[in-house]
Amino acid sequence: MLLNEDHFNDVKSKRILPAKLQETFVAFANSDGGDLYVGIEDKAHTGERVVGFGEQEEANAIVSTLLEETQPAVENVSIEFLDTDGKGLVLHIGIPKSPKVHYTASGDCFIRINAQKRKIKGERITQLGYSKGAEPYERKPVADVELQEIAQSEELADYMRRVSTHLEPTIFLRKQRLLTSHDGTRIPNVGCVLLFDEEPQATLETRCAVKVYRLRTTEKEYKREQLEEMPVTINGGTEEVIRKTIDQVVKYIDGAAFRDGGKLVKLRYPAEALKEILVNAVIHRDYSLNDDIHVRIFDNRIEVQSPGKLPGYMSLDNLYEERFSRNPNLVRMLHNLPNPVNHDIGEGLDTAKNELKKAGLVEPIFEEKDNAFLVTIKHQRIASVEEVVLSYLEENPGTEITNKLVRQLSGEDDMQKVKLALQKLRAAGHIVPLDENASAFNFRYVKA
Structure with a gap:
């Protein structure tokens, strides 16, 4: 059995203490998931790579510790024993990426970085909860904004008119979970500010604007001199940012063309596909990260980069099948409007893929890069x-x-x-x- 230890795989001796193995188990669950194999020795120490269990019962203490003493329990863990032709049984533990933050029985929290586990504390655990969506950052109180300032804003008044509510503004905000307790009183939270503050980008601690670039190149990396003009920065409340971003992207694309060989090719993308991908970037980004959304329009593609990796149990493999919202209040409030900018959770990407197909273009490409999610829409025809x-x-x-x-x-x-x-x-x-x-x-x- 040949296995390389990396971000998604680890091997351990059957002699490892269950509590020590639990640290690696928790690290996988708190990160991107992975596979743990117990019964494989360090060859440099023993001369034999596989030294498995004689029978399954020998691993009972390990299985019990991992499944019963991890807090909270990790769901959908798979357990199997692999026969290794006379070298004993190797315990294989399949650990999914979890939407929760997990701790060992001793109360320690670990994450997986490359082929190692790392213990984290305090603010780093809080940040992990935000990135997973386990602790929505949108519900964090914002001490620098007055409740009355939001309650009297034109943005809130316009929203309440469109949803036909006659509640008093502060009662409406409380019922919509847009106020969070802080020092004994309820004050606006991040979601509330994003929706109804006149200038959320100036109020919040983290950056939350959208930057749109037009680049005259097809290269993967670009240089400053390839910018057609300086990036356009789009500020305002969430709904306004979405609409202005869509308008700016359409403006850049309309009339734009590039040369493919000796042929002049006009940039044509289905408006609905662009809209869905841009909306997803705004409503599902990680607002706890200090970065803007970047929309780059190249001569042969559009890149939409939003802060934060995929939340919860979402992965590149299940994007079209699973549903998970990092900012559920934000998504719900926008969806409650007449003619909402957003579909139900998960339907936006399906729409984008189908619209691109109808236009004869290849499906969008999804990537996780560092601490960001990148969607690339290529101006590439689907093969006939x-x-x-x-x-x-x-x-x-x-x-x-x-x-x-x-x-x-x-x-x-x-x-x-x-x-x-x-x-x-x-x-x-x-x-x-x-x-x-x-x-x-x-x-x-x-x-x-």
């Missing part, structure tokens, strides 16, 4: 159905292809469009049917 068929047959000599398989490979769910593409390839002499007399639904093709 014909190109998908020819590429598949070229890469898989001697294989056959069907209408159903083509739909799976290309993502084109229109059976008739795929049929026409296959007929076009057949007429051009690129493919031939295995059986000329097969029924229309059973045609199978091979490369000519």
Whole structure:
């Protein structure tokens, strides 16, 4: 069994104390999850890499400590024993990324950094809770703003009018969980300021504006001289920031073009896809981090970078399936408006992907970089159905292809469009049917 210890994998001797192993277990759960293998020795010390358990019961103390004494308990942990051909059983523990902050039985908190665990305390634990969404930063009290200042703001009055409420403003704010107790009194919290303060960027301790850049380059890295003009900084309440950002991005894109070889290509992106990705960046970012959202419009792509990695149990692998909101109050308040800027949680990315597909562009690319989430929308055409068929047959000599398989490979769910593409390839002499007399639904093709 060959395993490298890294950010997502660790190996331990079966002789390790359960309490010591719990530190690594907690570190994985508090970070990005990972796999822990117990029963693998340091070869430099023993000369033998795998020295497993003789029977499963030998690991009972370890399993009990990890599952029953971690506070709070880590959910959806997988436990299995791997047979190693006479070298004993290796205990494999699959630890998911958790939406909670976890502690060992002794009350210590750890995170995983590369191939090591690190103990954290105080403010660093608080920050971990914010980044996970376990402790919403939007509910942190803001001592520098007066309640009456928010209660009398035009932004709040306009919102209350649109949602048709006749409550007194301070009662409305309290019922919407936009006030947090501080020194015995309720004061506006971060979410309240983001929504209804005239200038949240001046009030809050952290930066929360959006910067939009237009860059005349296709390179991955850009230089200052490639800026068409100085970045536009967009301030204001959350709803205003969203609308102004969308307008500014559309302004930069409208009429913009670049040369692809000798051909002039106009930048065309579906408005709805851009909107959804920009809205997601504003409402799901980590407001505890001292950075703005950066929207960079290149000659061949758009990059939207928002502060904070994915919250809770969200990962790059489950973005389209799972749902988790780092700022639930912010999301809910915006969604309660008539014609809200945001869809239900998670639906925005689905919409963006589908709109890009309709426009013939590839899906957005998602990345986690340092302490930020980056979405890249490429000005790249999706391969045609014909190109998908020819590429598949070229890469898989001697294989056959069907209408159903083509739909799976290309993502084109229109059976008739795929049929026409296959007929076009057949007429051009690129493919031939295995059986000329097969029924229309059973045609199978091979490369000519």
